[in-house]
Amino acid sequence: MLFAVDVGNSHTVSGIFDKGKLVGSWRMQSRHDRTADELAIRYHGLFQMAGIAPERITGFIVASVVPVLETSWLHFARSYLTHLRQPPLAVNHTIKLGMKVAIENPAEVGADRIVNAVAAWDRFHEPLIVIDFGTAITFDCVNGEPAYVGGTIHPGIGISLDALATRTAKLPRLDIDVTPDHPIGTTTVKAIHSGALYGFGGLVDRMVEVLSGQLTPDRERARTIATGGMAELIKPYTKTIDEIDPELTLDGLQLIYRLNCQGKDA
16 A cells, blocks of 8 residues: 655645555645654544554655655654555655656755646646646646646635735635625625636636647647646636546655556555
């Protein structure tokens, strides 16, 4: 079994693969002060509830955008996953990825962005754009070589709503829990909902248009795939999201593990 972990700024998504099939997954808050021992207590409890014996876990890979948590996860794997067939693996641009990272400073790109690009290319084998709705919204571009060639980063929906509430005197902090009946909001709450959903939907369509102009100038636009917690919410307000895959990053982690650990499949 392979234990794959994607550590984001707000949430950590993890999953167990057994012979290539995802058999369990969890989404938790990314508390930056979490220690290896605390991770062991929490995740061994989750394994037990899922009927997964920790000694069956023979591989571990992590992609993290929070350095202190990457250190905790690697310590956890070394200390508490006692049947690993090789040392735990952390994703960065120097390991085998199956594609080049063709940007000015490969060391600065987020590990999750690389993983998403690898997973999307493996699925489609054509130039594409990956849209990840996380704490930030990222657009990541892969050309036909294949090579990861960069992308764009935008404030996420949650960040934007937080800023709206904290920097204004009368606007409330809202979760987007209902869809607006019409684009023109007739109450403050409806106006915020409409602004977020139609606004971010428009952001997606415009960015796909301009990125495609550089990435695939011979086509109307590049293929797109979206992931992240808000992807399903925003899709009805766009015209350019072809597919949504909530497990894209976990699938990419499994692919990268296999590339780097041939003969040691978990």
